[in-house]
Amino acid sequence: MQVMKWSVIALAVAAGTTQMAVASEQSESKGFVEDSSLNLLLRNTYWNRDYNKGTNDQKAWGQGFIGTFESGFTQGTVGVGVDAFGLLGLKLDGGAGTAGDHNLGGMFNTEGTPNSKGVLAPKDDWSQAGAAVKVRISNTVLKYGNQMPSLPVLAYDDSRLLPQSFTGALVTSKEIEGLELNVGRFTQDSPMWSPESDEGNLKQIDIYGGSYKVNDQLSVALYASDIEDVAKKKYANVNYQIPLSEEQSLAFDFNIYKTKFDSDFTDADKNTIFSLAGTYAFGAHALTLAYQQNSGDSGYLYDIGDGGSAIFLANSYYSDFNQEDEKSWQVAYDLDFATYGVPGLSWRTAYVYGYDISTDDGEGKEREFFNQVKYTVQSGPAKDLAFKARNSIYRNSNNDSGYSDDLNEWRLFIEYPLSIL
Template identity: 65%
Template sequence: MTIRPLSALALAVSAAVSLPAFASEQSESKGFVEDASANLLLRNAYFNRDYKDRTNDAKTWGQGFIGTFESGFTQGTIGFGVDAYGLLGVKLDSGRGRNYSAFFDTESDGHPVDDLSEAGAAVKLRFSNTVIKYGNQFPSLPVLAYDDSRLLPQAFTGTLVTSKEIEGLELNAGRFTGDSPMGDPARDPNRLKSIDVLGGRYTVSDDLSLSLYHSDVEDQFKKYYANVNYNLPFSERQALNFDFNIYRTKYDDGSTAAVAMGGDGQGDRNTIWSLAAKYSIGAHAFILAHQRNTGDAGYAYDFGDGGSTIYVANSYYSDFNLKDERSWQASYELDFAEYGVPGLSYKVAYVRGSNIDAGGESDGTERELFNQFKYVVQEGAAKDLSFKLRNSIYRADNNVGPDLNEIRAFIEYPLSIL
């Protein structure tokens, strides 16, 4: 017997509500308008990808306006509400031959559009601590995660159920049938048939959490994900954290995702896992991580499951997710608050991948040096104004990919309207 994700979650929720639970969020509802919020995020973004030995570099600059409205829930046993968003992206600089399509769609003559806009809404119901939402939304799960790393965010259309009936336990189930990617105002240009998701996250204690999820993208793949995150505090200023992530993917026959990742499209399988150890002492953090990819193909994502569906340690410009790849990371993080500059942080990471099956006579390799500064204004009229500058220097050998240097710069200012 096959159990649909929504049916499986309904069974889990039914069992959960019979157990001792914490306070009901719905019983504390103040009302549709009283609990409502409206926000506008101003995002100025610049993207420059220099392909070194090639001429088709990508250089784009844009101004984004991301407006969101979240109503409260009406009072009563079952609460009703509405969420909505509006997106507008305005091109400030780009051109034919150097446009970056994740910022702006391209006209038939090769020129980027001058602007793009999109709007969406979702209705939601809440019973106790369980919310059912249907419509256009931004899911953020390990097996279905929207991408918000460029000018405007990716969105999905479908149903998502989120249940928190037991303290520390969050259950999720959903079915989505539309994908609106970044840089494209069309509702579903990639013609997503469907993706079903099911899973949950359990916070065992302040120092231990567990996650388990499953997804099924029709005609592409079925995917399982698990995570264990454990924190070992030594003192108020010192701690050691372990983060383990693993995906197991079974590609469907004829899957374009499998072929794109080096498989033959005939029942390919893949396993990718990473283990990161992070030692924090005061303002400093030191990270070592290992990531390994095995199977008939590499790890594929953003084939209907979102551009951020890669919860592994070694994901920067490159995700180090190619066929048979093994990669190591060494990185360092610094919080300048202890040195009199609260809100300023820095990260540097070096990742090297090897043993890549790229179809050549010898194994391929790739490596990346990543640097990022971020500053958030802490007080005053410009409070929460943020600046982020990141740079990746990427090099690869033996048919793995083109060498490049990349710069991304973001200035963001959130405004609370309601």
């Protein structure tokens, strides 16, 4: 951790010697009300997980309302503001027997007493509200309260109906052009399916690190976290883009996590996982090849106090291909239909194959065929109305090895953002 800390400091110093400080955002503040915004996102989500057995299938359908308010900052050397959110989820379909182990598709917690089959029924609705106070000096912001951070070592999950949130303090500094530094401490974790402020049983997570855009082609990042009584993590990223012509480019993205586990949390000692992806983009098309490798005493663990999206790795779809000793390859293709007269429509397809997984029965294998289509209305009365259909076909060689059973999964989303203020 000390090495990581000094690396971040060195990154900041190096940046300071090559870049000028940017203009102060606080000096340009128009005021608490004048810079305020109020938005409402309407999200309809359908989720279906078919295990091809005729039993234990999971499905859910819900309507979500996500309201967000962001104030401006008061004028002066020190600016003060408030951010707030309100969440409401309504169950449209899904009952006892479709909720899975503890929630309905990651949308609604279960309640009451088990039915004749020993299954709990999911709640019909749930709601939550949160707020954070923020203070800004120059280009540095301190925020305390309920937040939705999105950093490699602490990232909230928003993959179902309503988003995950955390409670704590986060400092974000952008005093030097291209450089962002983050330091934070969070003590509560509220999941996607419940208003409980600490259902994740988070004691405390400390995070620090930063990202630096060296130039238009190269960017780097270093982060670290300490999840109390769970694990310490380090993360690094290098992203390099090479323009080949006006309509062609080549990009490389390298990500790595190193985890040291607390002895009271698991018998495993440590874990290292990395991914390297290369993407060749040409016109409306993009072809990606990626390799990911895991080593150590266990698979890579996340959502252990650091959020359900704290896995900035190339081969993360339905499966994360993050099992013990696992190696995996990916080939993916992206198509932007704007070139063909349909702006707002895109398609991504990918195939990922994982092997050499350590299991009780020897070496396991898994594979996933992924497809996602997205369309956003570009103009007219329904402008910004968005549709997304995501499908995963997943298979593995050892259903009893401790990772997922074979399944076919659909996730369907309809979103409509409304700008109220």
